[in-house]
Amino acid sequence: MVNPVNSQQRFQVIAVTGFIYKAQYQMQFQYYTIGDDCVLMGQSIIEYASL
Secondary structure, X not given: OEOOOOOOOEOEEEXXXXXXXXXXXXXXXXXXXXXXXXXXXXXXEEEXXXX
16 A cells, blocks of 8 residues: 555555454554564454445
8 A cells, every 4th residue: 555645655454354243344454664663554444234
């Protein structure tokens, strides 16, 4: 994922699906690595639902 402020930087994205009780969730985490460290830059958690 490209950093919207600096197109030379790229974020790493980890996406996982999780289940809690009867609900299903899609979780996405955006990281930026600096040497051996990483910084959480953003996250989103979406619940799958039938309305």
